[in-house]
Amino acid sequence: MCSSPTAKRTGRPRSADADRAILAATRAALAEQGWGRLTLGDVAARAGVAKTTLYRRWAGKNELVVDAVAALFEEQLELPDLGSLQADIQGVVLRFAELLNRPETRTALMAVIAEAAHDDALRLRIREAIVDRQKHLVVLGRKRAQQRGEIPPEDGAADSAAGPARDNLIFDVVAGAVVHRVMVSSEPVDEEWAGRLAVLLVVGLAGLHTAQDL
Amino acid sequence: MCSSPTAKRTGRPRSADADRAILAATRAALAEQGWGRLTLGDVAARAGVAKTTLYRRWAGKNELVVDAVAALFEEQLELPDLGSLQADIQGVVLRFAELLNRPETRTALMAVIAEAAHDDALRLRIREAIVDRQKHLVVLGRKRAQQRGEIPPEDGAADSAAGPARDNLIFDVVAGAVVHRVMVSSEPVDEEWAGRLAVLLVVGLAGLHTAQDL
DNA sequence: CCAGTTACGCTACGGCTCGTAGCGAAACTT
DNA sequence: AAGTTTCGCTACGAGCCGTAGCGTAACTGG
Numbered sequence: 312m313c314s315s316p317t318a319k320r321t322g323r324p325r326s327a328d329a330d331r332a333i334l335a336a337t338r339a340a341l342a343e344q345g346w347g348r349l350t351l352g353d354v355a356a357r358a359g360v361a362k363t364t365l366y367r368r369w370a371g372k373n374e375l376v377v378d379a380v381a382a383l384f385e386e387q388l389e390l391p392d393l394g395s396l397q398a399d400i401q402g403v404v405l406r407f408a409e410l411l412n413r414p415e416t417r418t419a420l421m422a423v424i425a426e427a428a429h430d431d432a433l434r435l436r437i438r439e440a441i442v443d444r445q446k447h448l449v450v451l452g453r454k455r456a457q458q459r460g461e462i463p464p465e466d467g468a469a470d471s472a473a474g475p476a477r478d479n480l481i482f483d484v485v486a487g488a489v490v491h492r493v494m495v496s497s498e499p500v501d502e503e504w505a506g507r508l509a510v511l512l513v514v515g516l517a518g519l520h521t522a523q524d525l
Numbered sequence: 526m527c528s529s530p531t532a533k534r535t536g537r538p539r540s541a542d543a544d545r546a547i548l549a550a551t552r553a554a555l556a557e558q559g560w561g562r563l564t565l566g567d568v569a570a571r572a573g574v575a576k577t578t579l580y581r582r583w584a585g586k587n588e589l590v591v592d593a594v595a596a597l598f599e600e601q602l603e604l605p606d607l608g609s610l611q612a613d614i615q616g617v618v619l620r621f622a623e624l625l626n627r628p629e630t631r632t633a634l635m636a637v638i639a640e641a642a643h644d645d646a647l648r649l650r651i652r653e654a655i656v657d658r659q660k661h662l663v664v665l666g667r668k669r670a671q672q673r674g675e676i677p678p679e680d681g682a683a684d685s686a687a688g689p690a691r692d693n694l695i696f697d698v699v700a701g702a703v704v705h706r707v708m709v710s711s712e713p714v715d716e717e718w719a720g721r722l723a724v725l726l727v728v729g730l731a732g733l734h735t736a737q738d739l
Numbered sequence: 740c741c742a743g744t745t746a747c748g749c750t751a752c753g754g755c756t757c758g759t760a761g762c763g764a765a766a767c768t769t
Numbered sequence: 770a771a772g773t774t775t776c777g778c779t780a781c782g783a784g785c786c787g788t789a790g791c792g793t794a795a796c797t798g799g
Binding site for chain 2: 345346347414417418419420421422424425426427428429434437442476477479480482483484486487488489490491492494495496497498504507508510511512513514515516517518519522
């Protein structure tokens with residue numbers, strides 16, 4: 312009943328500096344030791360904070376790491392307007408790959424996704440902190456392309472579910488391809504590769520609109 | 526000098542039954558407890574094997590789990606010939622998704638990929654045991670499509686690197702999209718979604734061939 | 740049949756990390 | 770000044786890791 316967003320409660324407030332220091336220390340430790348050897352004791356020591364303070368704010372390793380990497384997604388992901396749908400896709404692919412190439416994110420992102428496979432709360436947290444933020448870029452990119460006339464506008468009445476379904480497909484293809492290229496194939500995402508992926512998508516997307524009978 | 530592949534060495538041979546029991550126990554424990562709570566002591570107990578036996582054959586959790594899930598990929602992944610490239614893609618996507626929906630693979634695959642981000646030996650092992658096996662399906666699918674005339678044959682002299690590059694792109698897009706759909710978006714890969722992905726790829730692939738100037 | 744060699748099961752151990760409890764001091768509200 | 774919450778610190782039991790040591794089992798070559 313008494314937990315409004317910015318509720319000024321009684322007692323000593325939590326240090327915002329400590330929050331920042333802990334998340335930064337988590338990313339640093341993650342980059343050096345990876346997920347497997349990351350210990351909360353080490354993070355606390357790096358942040359200059361008692362281990363108990365850490366446990367007061369996060370339930371465990373999973374939640375802490377999600378917040379630590381979510382901060383990176385928040386400040387680094389945006390959709391540049393490069394004039395055409397193809398160029399926009401290429402641009403956002405390169406940005407996303409750059410983010411994935413950081414040593415902190417490389418191991419952390421896959422690890423938390425793995426843990427989320429049998430942890431519903433964690434999966435929800437990832438969705439809100441990371442996935443929805445990315446998915447929004449797809450919707451934005453589609454709207455821009457429709458304004459430019461590169462893609463036919465929504466025909467509302469026809470098939471009301473086709474639009475969001477297409478967005479979801481594009482999202483999984485773009486994000487999935489980049490992640491797979493970087494993490495599994497472990498080959499570089501350069502302008503050439505990003506360009507080919509963009510061509511594949513733009514052409515294929517046009518095909519999806521004409522073959523709507525599926 | 527004396528280590529031929531099937532070298533009959535002196536001494537008591539390693540039990541093949543124990544190998545199978547350990548890998549099966551690993552998959553069972555993985556399905557129940559997930560990656561994070563998986564302990565090698567538990568695996569040994571389930572397999573009816575001493576913990577030391579486990580350490581004599583595998584260096585650690587990572588290597589063991591890779592072998593345990595690789596066995597599933599080996600016996601379950603093949604490319605059905607369904608008459609057209611689009612149908613073939615749709616078929617293999619559905620098979621791959623079915624494999625990813627198993628509780629053992631859901632968490633294990635992402636976890637070992639995460640660990641491989643800073644473990645070169647593990648990355649190589651994953652590549653040989655899992656990735657190359659999948660990639661072979663792409664090459665096979667392309668050859669079939671070329672024989673059917675759905676895709677122009679290799680023009681050898683023109684751009685010798687374009688063919689493999691296309692294969693790699695398709696591989697990352699297909700595998701990445703399925704993994705992302707299942708693990709991140711956590712939405713089902715049904716015939717409808719697989720069909721849309723197949724259309725996107727077939728149409729886009731044709732576009733890649735015409736716009737070879739990239 | 741008899742060494743020689745290797746794998747196995749079992750027990751035990753030090754070492755590390757986890758997550759929590761308890762304490763006194765600090766910071767902030769009323 | 771009193772009340773409340775956080776903080777740093779120390780200490781602790783619990784669990785798992787990975788290894789060592791031992792006696793036994795299985796298989797090979799002389």
